[in-house]
Amino acid sequence: MATIKDVAARAGVAPSTVSYVLSGSRKISEDTRHAVQAAIEELGYHPRASARTLRSARTRVLALAAPRVPGAYRAIDGRFAIDVTDAARGHGYDVLLMTDSDGVGGLRRVARSRLADAAVLMAVEDRDPRVEVLHELGFPAALLGHDDHAALPWTDLDWEAAVALAVRESVAAGHRRMLFLSSAEHEVAARRGYALHGLDGARRAAAETGADVRVVPSHRDPDILARRLNEALTARPVPTALIVQHLILLPRLLDTVAAAGLRVPHHLTVVLVGSLPDELGTRHLPRIDLPVAEMSTAVARLAIDAIGSGRDDGPPSSQEPAGAGASTRPSDAPHHLIQPQMAGPVIAPPPGRP
Amino acid sequence: MATIKDVAARAGVAPSTVSYVLSGSRKISEDTRHAVQAAIEELGYHPRASARTLRSARTRVLALAAPRVPGAYRAIDGRFAIDVTDAARGHGYDVLLMTDSDGVGGLRRVARSRLADAAVLMAVEDRDPRVEVLHELGFPAALLGHDDHAALPWTDLDWEAAVALAVRESVAAGHRRMLFLSSAEHEVAARRGYALHGLDGARRAAAETGADVRVVPSHRDPDILARRLNEALTARPVPTALIVQHLILLPRLLDTVAAAGLRVPHHLTVVLVGSLPDELGTRHLPRIDLPVAEMSTAVARLAIDAIGSGRDDGPPSSQEPAGAGASTRPSDAPHHLIQPQMAGPVIAPPPGRP
DNA sequence: CGAATCAATCGAATCGATTCGACAAACGGG
DNA sequence: CCCGTTTGTCGAATCGATTCGATTGATTCG
Structure with missing residues (x-):
């Protein structure tokens, strides 16, 4: 409730002087500064944001x-x-x-x-x-x-580099056949950067390493996603790694993997791309965290x-x-x-x- | 950049009149109102929040x-x-x-x-x-x-009612022995309402229905949580339902269930309490959604x-x-x-x- | 027809800060 | 000792709205 005027009165100075003490934009003597600061303390003064903004045209x-x-x-x-x-x-x-x-x-x-x-x-x-x-x-x-x-x-x-890295590291671990669970089609259609670049990264790394990388587009409907994934997991030759960029339905996804009789990581390695650090209990999986x-x-x-x-x-x-x-x-x-x-x-x- | 003065000038009225048109707090003639509104349109005028707040002491x-x-x-x-x-x-x-x-x-x-x-x-x-x-x-x-x-x-x-409802519905489905995965100990220690009331609900429903409800406190460390859950799942007599209030590590938790050789819902029914609507792909489980x-x-x-x-x-x-x-x-x-x-x-x- | 009433609008004060020019006192140099 | 400079502070204008009384016509009533 105290205003700059109250502070000024209490410190025996002009309001402008108080303002200068606060902003430091003009030189103020040691004595005056201390008097003003004491008055500010005593009154519990804090400048009103609206007044500040009105005058300075900055909202912060x-x-x-x-x-x-x-x-x-x-x-x-x-x-x-x-x-x-x-x-x-x-x-x-x-x-x-x-x-x-x-x-x-x-x-x-x-x-x-x-x-x-x-x-x-x-x-x-x-x-x-x-x-x-x-x-x-x-x-x-x-x-x-x-x-x-x-x-x-x-x-x-750098989503392209991220997916490419996941593929290359999987190859380095010995995998030759893998699935890439990419962004959902509607995200690709919306031309979201992460969707497009992720796909690019998968293709590039596949070409560079010669690995067999099959793309499975995700889907916002968990049942459709589960069906797609299940088909891809059981198609021959059997993939040994699953790289996941679309993490929204992760629990359901792991469920599907388990339902296919596959143990992680024994039968199938799951690598996450763009996971949230410490989120959702994904720490037990190899991953590339989103640098939030x-x-x-x-x-x-x-x-x-x-x-x-x-x-x-x-x-x-x-x-x-x-x-x-x-x-x-x-x-x-x-x-x-x-x-x-x-x-x-x-x-x-x-x-x-x- | 236009201010209320500009609008007033353009409409040929006083600034206060413009203000009254905007707020409707005084009666303004049809003609004047239209003139003012036209001026507002033409200038693309929008009142400055800071000026408004300064005067009215309301930030909205x-x-x-x-x-x-x-x-x-x-x-x-x-x-x-x-x-x-x-x-x-x-x-x-x-x-x-x-x-x-x-x-x-x-x-x-x-x-x-x-x-x-x-x-x-x-x-x-x-x-x-x-x-x-x-x-x-x-x-x-x-x-x-x-x-x-x-x-x-x-x-x-109403967390007490929520957990109690989950227990009662499980009993109604024929379950007699169940686990309640409650909030973590640190949440109970912090005396969080949902933690305390959830436990109350479980106890009350257990007493009312005569069901065997064992409480397993969650833990923020997923490994400790997994160990606790695993012990409880395999202890005799074997539980047939798992009621989960602490959803943070849900994927890991379902993983643990799968690792114990239990299929959901065939061997073990999982019921969620306080799940986020549509979040994380939990729609395939019976649950009580948090009414966000x-x-x-x-x-x-x-x-x-x-x-x-x-x-x-x-x-x-x-x-x-x-x-x-x-x-x-x-x-x-x-x-x-x-x-x-x-x-x-x-x-x-x-x-x-x- | 003059006074009282009413509707519509104006003018000015105000909210609380910032900032610029002015000014007084102290200071230094010639 | 006087004048120019520096240092520190003050006063006043300003930002852009709101809001309260005052004012001006028009209308109504006695």
Whole structure:
């Protein structure tokens, strides 16, 4: 309830002096500073965010746009939300959580009412309407995950390298025939980066190693998924490794493997790609964890950096390398591509090999 | 970039008139209203949140305090965050997401800088320091989940009824010997409501039905959990049903069941209590879903209702029923206790029974 | 026909900070 | 000893809305 005026009165100075003590933007004598700080302590003063924002045009808030929830909820998203929030706090920013239950309406509203300084978008889709809206409003933003079209800063795991690594490590353990449980068809159709790049990684590693890698597309319906998997597991020649990128239905999946009479890892090695660290009790399987913390830190940073350099619509700087302006070509946007690492137990050899 | 002045100028009226058109708090003639609305459209005007808040002392923001993340992340929390956000939006509120990486510091900061009008706390613990801070600051709040001590509005699934229902339904399906995989010991020690009430429900239903219900406390270490479960599954007389309240390590748990040579549901029926709707592919098991949407709607409502009646420290109203002031006794706080419902397939009978 | 009533709108104060120019006192140099 | 500089602080304008009285016509009633 105390305001800057109360503090000033108590310390016997002008309000502006209190402000300078707080911001440190002008030199204040030792004595005055102590008097002001004492008054602040005694009154339990804390500046009102709204007044600060009104004057300075800075909210110190990031809008975090959670992904649409298409039937199946993604366990991963909450974790990202928390880690992004922590990362933002590290830079003095708070996080406003937004769903897209009203489509892009929420983002537009938050941007125009100046509730936030920048946005972080989760689970960006190809030709994502949110990206267009932000661009239209000239609102700074950064993306968690990416596809190759959006001309905004982004961070992501290198999914191609990740799946390729899983395949190569399986081959190194002696496996020659394996299944790759890829993203569901609707994710491929939506041209999600992780779906496309994951497939690329599997194909590339198969070609490089000469291994027999059969792709099984996942499906959001667990029964269909179970049927597909069961067919692939029993088709000859019998696969000895299962690389899983689509983890949403993991329990059901392991159930299916067990139902086929296969023990893990004795008959079949299961390798996860993009698992959430420590999540869902997957620690007993060899895997490539999704670097949630690293991605969150990076995206918060990218979003905050974008605030200063908000779109100024000026003529493109002549310092630029030849071609279009800095943020026009997707490949020019700042980004942070993270390299995969294996975690967990080593990959078991195929049956019949020591 | 347009302000209320610009709109006023364009419509040929005073700024206050524009404000009244927007708020509807005074009568405005048809003609003027249309002129103002046209000007708003043409300029793409949207009121600045900070200016509004500064004047009206209302942020229209709820602070959502995410639970501490103790090693294992809870898949459930992200879902709650999203649903609470949607529910808040339904009342015209936005949601500021807070972690407790700096303990209660975040809440205190948000409350004192007036970034939010009220708080929603997730996963409240016994003698939760956050509750004390909010009380000390006189900050309105509501809780997701509850224990019997906090004198704040709350909502929760009736965990005692839920576990009791799972036991009774299992008995009705013919089971006489079952395991109850309860919350982990550290959760009981923290006196979490769901842990205590769940145990009560199991005991009560066991007494009522005369069934043999053995309690197996979960454990955050999956290896310890697996060992405990394995012992209980193989102890004589052999249990025919497994009721699971602690779902965090579910995949590993089903793995353990399979490793014991037990097929679900043929040898052993697994019933889940408090599973997340559609989450993790648990739809093939009989279960009691956690009513996330219902709880979220309720808690948003409770928090918003608490804003109006913010602590006024005045003398207790004489309209009150005899006894202490309205918010002094925990049992007096408004709340919303949700009754459990079975979902999914019917519970399979024990082996040897048709 | 003048006074009272009512509807619609205006003007100005206000919320609580930030920030710029002005100003007084202290200081140093010539 | 006077003037220019530096140091520290003050005062006032400002950010963009809300809201309360005051004001202006139009209308009604006696």
